[in-house]
Amino acid sequence: MTPLRAIDPVGCGCTECLTGEYRPLDRATADEIVALLTGKLANNLHSGTTLALTVTTEVTSPYQRPGSAPAATTVTAVTVRCEQLRRDLPAWCLPLLPTTI
Numbered sequence: 001m002t003p004l005r006a007i008d009p010v011g012c013g014c015t016e017c018l019t020g021e022y023r024p025l026d027r028a029t030a031d032e033i034v035a036l037l038t039g040k041l042a043n044n045l046h047s048g049t050t051l052a053l054t055v056t057t058e059v060t061s062p063y064q065r066p067g068s069a070p071a072a073t074t075v076t077a078v079t080v081r082c083e084q085l086r087r088d089l090p091a092w093c094l095p096l097l098p099t100t101i
């Protein structure tokens with residue numbers, strides 16, 4: 001089996017996508033998208049492609065006095081959206097995500 005090396009644009013049907021060397025973004029799994037965002041897979045997306053990341057947090061310790069540390073929160077969901085694509089990413093990936101890709 002050909003190892004996955006890159007994520008291609010949504011709907012791509014190039015030879016590499018057919019052989020499994022590349023994967024169109026709309027067919028990528030959550031783990032594959034994390035690999036893209038962390039640089040473990042090559043990024044073949046079109047320039048200007050927008051991946052919208054939504055981070056959902058839950059307040060776990062809401063009571064605080066003025067001047068104390070901010071309320072404790074836990075990341076409960078990380079979601080990526082691109083066109084019609086929507087994938088829930090594992091929350092552990094959040095610290096790994098770069099601010100520029």
Ligand SMILES: [Zn+2]
Binds near residue numbers: 008009013014023024
């Ligand atoms: Zn392709």
